[in-house]
Amino acid sequence: MPLSTPDPDPPPVRLRAAEPGDALCLSVLAMQVFLDTYATEGIRPAIAREVLSNYSQDAFNAALADPRSRWCVAERSGHLIGFAQVTLGATHGLAPAGQQAELLRLYVQEPFTGMQVGTLLLTCAERLASEGGASVLWLTPWVHNHRAIAFYIRRGYEDFGLTQFVFEGESHENRVHAKRLRDVNPA
């Protein structure tokens, strides 16, 4: 079998704000990444219902129309490969005091992980949160999502304790991670 060599000149990754027409591709990418990340034992009805309801095109259309949400979309060669979704004003009691915003989703399609796309999206999300008035960005990774937790810790996110994510009557342990944002426009 021939050995493949890395492309010496890969197409560039471009970041942009989301548009209403993005809901279809955001929905499908999010379903794929969600299942890759959380359906670690296969598919059961609760997970299937969660994906088909909260990750549907309609759900993304509604989220895109939410005035509190901010988006950063990563594309390569005209294809969606990842996105970050921030909710301004969403609060968590365990996160540090301040103007809080939640990093609701940071999803990179698996073939494009390890290529700095997540770092670009996280930096973009922090900027969007800061520009929206937030001084603290928090998120709640699943305790078994070791890759994501290590990723956030290496980027300055501290662990503020345990929380429960409840869906379909199931309770899942998540950690609360947060970072104090620097002013994007310091005086």
Ligand SMILES: CC(C)(COP(=O)(O)OP(=O)(O)OC[C@H]1O[C@@H](n2cnc3c(N)ncnc32)[C@H](O)[C@@H]1OP(=O)(O)O)[C@@H](O)C(=O)NCCC(=O)NCCS
């Ligand atoms: C967590 C996530 C957003 C990171 O995105 P990413 O594009 O891989 O991030 P980057 O390439 O910028 O950084 C990945 C880090 O893992 C390292 N890495 C090494 N091998 C890797 C591999 N095979 N795959 C991914 N990352 C790898 C990278 O070198 C880098 O290390 P660093 O933190 O020391 O810089 C991405 O893995 C993802 O979308 N996961 C699934 C969804 C998820 O868990 N989201 C977070 C929910 S809270």
